[in-house]
Amino acid sequence: MKLKFKIVIGILSLVLLAQLIRPEELHSAKAQQVKRLAGVPEEVAKVLETSCFDCHSSQTSWLWFDRLTPVNFLVASHIRDGRKALDFSQWDSLATPKRNAMLYFALNGMLSKEMPLSSYTALHPAAKLDQNDIDLLRAYLLNTALSKPASTKSNSKGAAQSSVMEVKRSPNGIAYLPNYRNWKAISTTERFDNGTIRIIFGNPVAVKAIHEGKTNPWPDGTIFAKTAWKQEQGKDGSVYAGQFVQVEFMIKDVKQYAGTKGWGWARWKGENLLPYGKTVKFDSECISCHRPERDHDYVFTTPFDIKDLNKK
Incomplete structure (x- = not known):
């Protein structure tokens, strides 16, 4: 005792x-x-x-x-x-x-x-x-x-002119991928905070993963291109794309990008497609923003539910 x-x-x-x-x-x-x-x-x-x-x-x-x-x-x-x-x-x-x-x-x-x-x-x-x-x-x-409609007129120049201009690499070494315009559109989003309309394109690897339901985690070789335009609002209340804002890429390679959650991140802004970021560690901002989706392989995008997406 x-x-x-x-x-x-x-x-x-x-x-x-x-x-x-x-x-x-x-x-x-x-x-x-x-x-x-x-x-x-x-x-x-x-x-x-x-x-x-x-x-x-x-x-x-x-x-x-x-x-x-x-x-x-x-x-x-x-x-x-x-x-x-x-x-x-x-x-x-x-x-x-x-x-x-x-x-x-x-x-x-x-x-x-x-x-x-x-x-x-x-x-x-x-x-x-x-x-x-x-x-x-x-x-x-x-x-x-x-309440803050874009003041510029509709302009897709930024998304198209890259074929006739030299685009610098992102600070982390990722090269601009002009062929994303030939990929499939897999989702769309709106950013309430900055008034932009966004279309997300997926490369063939991403499309195949969607078709097979293998998106968590996404397979190596997956690439997303998220394009953004200013959101314009017409007098009749209709919403349409205005000036080109930027394009962002997420590239899946678990080994190459082990230090950044298995993804390579890059962004080019404006019609002149200027690479975003002052140092190679700029992508820490991307990881921080995507951290809430860590249980979904750090991807916000919910792809369209199209079974035959890879056949179209």
Whole structure:
């Protein structure tokens, strides 16, 4: 009996001593109040504050059970990763396009059920999102995009002129692929945050994978080309493609691109097709944006459900 008592006392002592070992985030855990997001409707800001700010801003509220060792190290790790991917504390220093891109990133995380984490909402039920919350953010981003129609006229020059001009390689060495225009269109998307219409093309390897239902993971050799045009809105409410904005490529090669989640990333912007990125590590931005889709091989695109796509 005495031995059992000593063991219990010993375990309790170790637990108490462990509380002296805490992550740096907890040593400076005084939550810094983040200003209400400027330019965002109050109801939208409230959704973000309730469901996102604990992990995605300096306004972190540590509850008593969050502070216990070793739980606090797990919480601190989530906070570090969360702020690295998305930090609303930087809101006031960002231009409007980057603010909207941040909101779009948050919306993607919500739609893919990556944000907020289920392990977090289990202990913080107030942070749970319902469909009304998601629809509210989606509607705000859509209205923001449509309230700023493109001022340029429809122009497909950027997508076509590459055949008569020399296009520089991406900073990570990936070459521009002009033949993407001969590939199959496999999906379309709209970006609410920046008012663009996008068409995603897939090379023959991608089309074959879609036909065979082998898209998670996508096979080596898969290449996507995502083209974007400014979204124009006619007086009758119709929406059509305006000025060419950019083309992005995702190239699957697990060995060659092992350091970037098995994908090579590249982007060329504007009619002059200028390669995006100042250093070879620019693609870390791409990975960060696509991280919510890591369970789907880092691919946002949901291809058309066309069984005979590769025969057309």
